Amino acid sequence: MRQSFKMAIKNILSNKMRSFLTMLGIIIGVASVIILVGLVEGQMNYIRASFSDMGTNQLQVQLTNTPTRSVSPQDLYAFYDKNRAYYKEISPQVPVKATIKHKTDKLTKTRISGVSEQFYGIDAKKLEAGRYIQYSDIASRQPVCVLGYFTAARLFGSAEAAVGESVRFDGNVVKVVGVLQRRDKDELKQGGPDDRALLPYTTALLMNQNADVSEYIITVDKVEEIAAARILLTVFLQRRYKSPDYFYISSMSEMLKSMESTMSMMSAALGGIAGISLLVAGVGVMNIMLVSVTERTREIGIRKSLGAKKSVILQQFVIEAAVTSSIGGLVGIALGCVITPAAGSLMHMKAAATLPAVLVSFGVSAAIGLVFGYMPARRAAGLNPIDALRSD
Structure with a gap:
């Protein structure tokens, strides 16, 4: 050999x-x-x-409300409170189309969303300065917002300088109460992950002049129970709408698989x-x-x-x-x-x-x-x- x-x-x-x-x-x-x-x-x-950044324990819920068939935030919060053994956090998502202005500066590509106080846990991003949206802001429809790192830096020069100042969402004057930490470590740009603004969802509904909430994010306490949590939510919505055509639930973990x-x-x-x-x-x-x-x-x-x-x-x-x-x-x-x-x-x-x-x-x-x-x-x-x- x-x-x-x-x-x-x-x-x-x-x-x-x-x-x-x-x-x-x-x-x-x-x-x-x-x-x-x-x-x-x-x-x-x-x-x-x-997907990990977006959260593999999340359920994205989209609803189609009609005058005869609808699910309100109060209905979904009642369901959430009843099934806390499965669910961790819940937040409506209300998109707002507006231009953010401060003095002569304006941003047209900023993603503006109305969210609940629990979105802080869902988003899993710490604050650079100030505070987050609170339950009292939602209950009283306060005109306050939390800006993304790029948005604050572009309009005010820094995160610290933005807190306490006011910006305009088209014709609505809103006070900046906090700034999120930077997400994108490579590049800060308009329309990027750091160009965002968060409002109390009740304030966002007021700006939209619409009381309808069609999108929610719900997180599950344990990722391995996400299938059971999805079925439970499906059964609840099926009973309310009487048809699966009025709602859609997507799971990040299932999409990843x-x-x-x-x-x-x-x-x-x-x-x-x-x-x-x-x-x-x-x-x-x-x-x-x-x-x-x-x-x-x-x-x-x-x-x-x-x-x-x-x-x-x-x-x-x-x-x-x-x-x-x-x-x-x-x-x-x-x-x-x-x-x-x-x-x-x-x-x-x-x-x-x-x-x-x-x-x-x-x-x-x-x-x-x-x-x-x-x-x-x-x-x-x-x-x-x-x-x-x-x-x-």
Whole structure:
């Protein structure tokens, strides 16, 4: 075995260019598998982080209220209080379309939402300055707001300077009582995650001149109970509306699971497509090994005439094919590990070679050498020594 391995290395080194071209297909195939799987996994990690920021324990509820069928905030709060064993926080969401102005400065892309005092726990973002919306603000419809970091910095220069000042939401004068901590660590921009304003939802309804609330966020105490919490809420809304057409409940965790399933299928498909190049590379290995057998027919005849067994000849050529493909696999792994983070950086995400992709791609490359090297090795081992010695 050791002698066969040494001879394999010697034959590979004696034909460097041919050996390199034989390995090239395996190198490209292995590197492709690692890079594609690494990029898909990097994208999946980015999606997981995004969903984590939004909250995987959240239920998003959308209602369609009519004059004859409706669910008010009081109805949903009563349901929430009755089932506190399942639910942690609840907040209406009332979007407001308005331009925020302070003196001559104005912002037109700011996301303005009316929320409850419990939204602070749902949003999971600390305050940079001031205070958050309180229950008393909601009960008395106070014209107060909490600004995002960008909004406060753009209008007032800093978070601290914004607290206590007033801004205009179109024609409504609103006092700034707090500023949220910065979300986006990379860039502050108009319309970004830090360009936002939160109002008491009752104040937002007053601005909209509409008493209807059609969106809610409800968080579940335990993520593993989110399916049961969703069913409980569905039953309640079904009883009130008498039809599922009037409401829709979405779950972040279920959306994440669906996304993960889709991405896993995509990863497997891309890995399979890249793996086709490994199959093509295997054909190349077999082709070169057949050429090698033809070139070394006389050498095989001499070895067999000196007493070399059929199994020894078979072993020598199989090992040579396996070593060739394994070296190609190792080079492909090194290339994939280097290119994957660089490609991820170009796509503005963190990506790295994954251990399963490395192990599978290397295992396949080694197997290719064994499988596709067996036929040429068998042909070499089956040569008649007399016919082999007569060969030119």
